[in-house]
Amino acid sequence: MAAQLTETRVQEDILVFSLGGDTMPTSYGANAVAVIGERAIMLVDPLIAPAHGxxxxxxxRRHTDAPVRYVVFTHHHTDHSLGAAVFEDRGAALIAHRACRDRMAEEHPALIASRQAQPGLAELFADARPAMPSITFDDGLVLHVGGVEVEIWHPGWAHTPGDAFLFVPNARVAICGDLLFARYHYNYEHASLPGVREGLRALRALDADVFIPGHGAPGGLDLLDAQTAYHDAVAAIVADAMEAGRDDEAAAAAIREHFPDHRLGIVLPTTVTRLREHLGRRGGR
Ligand SMILES: [Zn+2]
Structure with a gap:
């Protein structure tokens, strides 16, 4: 069954696209965001495969004939990036933090090859290729997308070493990438645990009314509160499990029970491993 792309308009010229769900064929429910300016579009995180792009x-094309001039990546994970090849072919400039580009160069060729070798995934990734940024930045950048000003910020190593989030001041919209998940379990695989808290503080400091998460529905400041509470709860659950000598599976099950409506349970074994390492280094709670 072909996945259905849903479209949510969060402001006049800002659209959010997602395939929903939480598996690879739907880009794990990642959000792609379009900012539509005069004769120019900026696209953020165009999903996991050229077919999705x-x-x-x-x-x-249902909204405008304007070309996609810029593609910005919030981080190197493939569910946010491999769809960019389609727009690169049409002449778009691909933009990311320098460390994001480095991780793409290191990881994407092998990830693509392994998916092309798996019968269930080969079709989706048949024409996939690394889509490498041609412009990188270290601290930040301001783009002018057909008259719309867009700020790009690097919050330090939070979700991944090469994170970026975006802010559209006139629309008061923040495009958060995976600094923020909404009703999806947080993917800590490449995260800095103190860094994810810093990232949320950076988002909170923006003058934004709407926060678009990397995965899940856009919302207000309450999404930041929920993400903070999530980090707290998961750390407490894993600390309790360590104290009680429970195994990783039991800790993952406890997280799942605490957040019964959250998608992306597939990340929970990694969550427990990463939290256990982190808490262990700190010498328990
Ligand atoms: Zn993601």
Whole structure:
């Protein structure tokens, strides 16, 4: 069954696209975001495969003939990036933090090859290739997308070493990447645990009304509160499990029980491993 791209308009010229769900064929529910300016579009995180990039392209054409001039990556994970090849082919400039580009160069060729070798995934990734940023930044950048000013910020190593989040001041919209998940379990695989808290503080400091998460529905400041509470709860659950001598599976089950409506349970074994390492280094709680 073909996945359905949903479109949410969060402001006049800002659209959020997602395939929902929480598996690879739907980009793990990641959000791609389009900022539409005069004769120019900036696209953030165009999903996991060229086929998904083409779905976004078709959806955009219902609104405007303007070309996608810029693609910005919030981090190197493939569910936010491999769809960019479609827009690179049409002449878009690909933009990311320098460390994001480095991790793409290191990880993407092997990830693509392994997916192309798996019968269930080969079709989706048949025409996938690394889509490497041609412009990188260290601290930040301001883009002018057909008259719309867009700030790009690096919050330090939070979700990944090469994180970026974006802010559209006139629209008061923040595009958060995976600094923020909404009703999806947080993916700590490449995260700095203190860094994810810093990242949320950076988002809170923005003058934004709307926060678009990397995964899940956009919302207000309450999404930041919920993400902070999530980090607290998961750390407490894993600390309790360590104290009680329970195994990783039991800790993962306890997290799942605490957040019964959250998607992306597939990340929980990694969550427990990463939290256990982190808490162990701190010498328990
Ligand atoms: Zn993601």
């Amino acid at each position: 083409r779905l976004i392209e078709t959806a955009l």
